[in-house]
Amino acid sequence: MKRPQVFVTRPILPPLADLQPLLEEIWSTRILSNNGPILRRFESALCAYLGVEHISIVNNASIGLLLSLRHFGIAKEVITPPFSFIATSHAIRWAGAEPVFADIDPVTLNLDPAAVEAAITPRTEAILAVHCYGVPCDTTALAAIARKHGLKLIYDAAHAFGVRRGGRPVVAEGDLSILSFHATKVFNSFEGGAIISPDRETKLALDRLGNYGIVDEVTILETGLNTKMSELNAAVGLALLPQMDAAIAARDRVATRYWEALSQIQGLRCLCPPKQEGHNSYAFPILVGKGYPLSRDGLYQRLRDQDLFARRYFYPLISDMPMYRSLPSAAPERLHVARRAADEVLCLPLYPDLDPIDQERIIDVVSRP
Numbered sequence: 394m395k396r397p398q399v400f401v402t403r404p405i406l407p408p409l410a411d412l413q414p415l416l417e418e419i420w421s422t423r424i425l426s427n428n429g430p431i432l433r434r435f436e437s438a439l440c441a442y443l444g445v446e447h448i449s450i451v452n453n454a455s456i457g458l459l460l461s462l463r464h465f466g467i468a469k470e471v472i473t474p475p476f477s478f479i480a481t482s483h484a485i486r487w488a489g490a491e492p493v494f495a496d497i498d499p500v501t502l503n504l505d506p507a508a509v510e511a512a513i514t515p516r517t518e519a520i521l522a523v524h525c526y527g528v529p530c531d532t533t534a535l536a537a538i539a540r541k542h543g544l545k546l547i548y549d550a551a552h553a554f555g556v557r558r559g560g561r562p563v564v565a566e567g568d569l570s571i572l573s574f575h576a577t578k579v580f581n582s583f584e585g586g587a588i589i590s591p592d593r594e595t596k597l598a599l600d601r602l603g604n605y606g607i608v609d610e611v612t613i614l615e616t617g618l619n620t621k622m623s624e625l626n627a628a629v630g631l632a633l634l635p636q637m638d639a640a641i642a643a644r645d646r647v648a649t650r651y652w653e654a655l656s657q658i659q660g661l662r663c664l665c666p667p668k669q670e671g672h673n674s675y676a677f678p679i680l681v682g683k684g685y686p687l688s689r690d691g692l693y694q695r696l697r698d699q700d701l702f703a704r705r706y707f708y709p710l711i712s713d714m715p716m717y718r719s720l721p722s723a724a725p726e727r728l729h730v731a732r733r734a735a736d737e738v739l740c741l742p743l744y745p746d747l748d749p750i751d752q753e754r755i756i757d758v759v760s761r762p
């Protein structure tokens with residue numbers, strides 16, 4: 394029998410029975426948006442789950458990044474990694490600033506603090522770092538650099554839902570952190586995201602900026618944007634939250650099986666050891682290097698031939714994209730580590746209900762290419 398196609402991820406959904414009462418509530422109140430009652434409950438439940446106090450829910454992480462940069466009035470240069478999803482740099486441009494690319498650390502594939510420091514100019518206003526695959530950045534070193542140079546430190550935490558280090562939520566680091574609740578993420582509300590603020594004043598300022606700058610019916614003091622999440626999306630998120638411990642545990646089980654089967658193969662490097670404090674098994678990235686019988690693209694294609702759709706997150710580098718490649722900081726000789734990672738990385742399919750038979754198909758191809 395032909396086995397099904399397997400994609401890099403597959404969203405989890407709340408049981409329909411848990412969503413139904415929330416839909417009935419929406420149908421009865423006719424409150425569909427604008428900081429409605431379900432959104433407010435979702436916000437409180439998220440705060441409790443993540444272990445933080447101040448969350449602004451938004452309609453996606455890209456808009457959350459943009460709102461965060463605009464909140465701080467960032468309009469000059471922002472240091473950021475080229476090894477990320479394109480949204481990270483696009484948000485900087487939409488805010489009216491320029492990305493300045495700095496190389497990444499070869500172990501974590503996150504911003505290398507030494508490269509960040511070397512990229513600072515008199516125009517630098519902020520660092521926008523990414524917890525790539527949910528692996529935390531060197532937040533201590535980045536905070537020290539930000540403090541020393543008077544820079545804002547913003548984390549693109551799109552992948553880092555629920556990640557803790559030393560018992561502390563990683564999204565509590567920096568001046569602001571932004572989560573994504575896109576369908577492809579550990580936790581989803583179909584589309585959505587959240588900004589984690591250090592204090593209530595910042596949260597309220599972000600909420601206002603994301604609601605057109607409205608203070609009250611007759612007072613609008615700034616040029617705001619609409620970043621609101623609908624009650625429908627909030628209902629999905631609220632109903633899904635109770636499933637999250639089990640979903641992350643199931644991800645860990647899938648990652649553990651990959652680790653057992655693949656971590657000793659010559660020429661492969663598995664990046665995220667499972668079940669470690671500090672990540673959420675968002676992805677299972679491998680680096681396909683010298684000593685492995687196929688190139689990364691060869692392995693990618695070999696899997697595709699079997700209807701197994703691994704993905705090259707993140708290739709090409711953002712700094713190679715047409716709208717960024719002429720920036721001085723995009724010069725290839727400045728970004729050796731990122732370039733190598735982009736050429737070698739492959740994310741294997743990983744989601745909570747990945748069928749073990751399909752996982753063994755993937756392992757078979759990777760271990761006997």
Ligand code: T4K
Nearest residue numbers: 400402403404453454455478480549551573574575576577
């Ligand atoms: N920062 C970082 C570091 C990010 O990774 C992202 C998003 C952002 C910021 C921005 O967050 P948002 O503004 O989106 O909240 C996907 C996602 O669209 C994107 O959200 C994500 N990162 C990125 C890593 O991946 P694509 O274009 O590669 O996704 P796509 O449509 O090819 O989906 C991948 C696979 O997932 C499909 O083959 C099948 C499965 N899938 C996808 C969707 C959308 C489903 O099974 N159901 C679905 O509804 O970008």
